[in-house]
Amino acid sequence: MKLIIHDLDQDTLSRVLLPGAEDRVVQATTGKRHCIGCFECWTKHPGECIFQDRYHGLPAIMGHVEEILIISRLWYGSYSPEVKLLMDRSIGVVQPDFVEREGRMHHKLRYTNQPKLTVWFYDDQGDIEEQTLARDLVRRNMLNFTTAEWSANFVGSAQELAGVL
16 A cells, blocks of 8 residues: 655646555645644554544554655755645654664654655755755655655656656
8 A cells, every 4th residue: 555645736636646546545735733742642642643633543554554655845955834744743653762773863663564755846946955955854754764665756846747656
């Protein structure tokens, strides 16, 4: 199964993704609840956010999929605010204690699954410096999720994604 986290409007999403892909879980990014740092997804309700909304079980979903596909506008070398909100809300995919990976401290994984992480950034204005920052961000996300494989890709506009996804 593939989890798709995106900031596209529904019309663009329907033109970009292949129709009939039933194995995909599409997680729209229109929610307004930000992570409040209560850490109950670590302690009281492992892997589940306290907010009972459409993103409540996102960490558990992320911990069981084969691939996480993120589609985001390139936003100052990072994800768009909507995608960043979901990434923050997914902290329950890891545990509060630490392990060393590649000489740095990272959270221990809650799930043993190692999904492939594929990120597609789109933006007509993105420059090489922003792309470098974004690629480093995705690499660090890969270390946190200990993914088996990862890539950060860039296109000029969301419409161009239709030719590559």
